[in-house]
Amino acid sequence: MMNVLKRPIVTEKMTALNKLGKYAFEVEIKADKIQIKKAIEKLYSIKVVSVTTMRTLGKKRSKNINGRVVTGYTSTTKKAIVTVAEGEIIDIYADL
Numbered sequence: 248m249m250n251v252l253k254r255p256i257v258t259e260k261m262t263a264l265n266k267l268g269k270y271a272f273e274v275e276i277k278a279d280k281i282q283i284k285k286a287i288e289k290l291y292s293i294k295v296v297s298v299t300t301m302r303t304l305g306k307k308r309s310k311n312i313n314g315r316v317v318t319g320y321t322s323t324t325k326k327a328i329v330t331v332a333e334g335e336i337i338d339i340y341a342d343l
Contacts, residue, residue: 251278251286255339256326264328268296270337274327276302283327287337294332301326 256271264271274283280298287295305320331337 251275251282252290255337257339265336268331268333268335270329270331270339272327272329274300274325276323276325278325278327280327283329287329291337293335293337295329296332297330299328299330301328 251274253273253275256273258271261269261271272283272287278286280300283298283300284295287293287298302323302325305323307318307320309316309318311317329337
């Protein structure tokens with residue numbers, strides 16, 4: 248199950264959504280919604296109502312190294328926004 252979930256996403260925008268019962272995780276690119284739902288339910292022992300996924304494509308990045316320009320791409324990632332049942336919460340900081 249841990250190979251499906253990579254890490255929780257903790258940003259200002261996601262912290263605001265936590266009050267609505269929505270939590271974001273970075274997941275494996277090939278993981279589907281059913282696998283994500285099962286992994287969250289097993290790991291945190293809560294009821295998941297819905298899962299929304301999105302892919303962010305890698306961007307082109309350039310930087311100067313020793314007077315030369317080196318270009319490359321960031322990796323493509325997949326995010327999942329999980330909505331939990333009303334009254335349940337995920338304590339992301341408990342695992343730290």
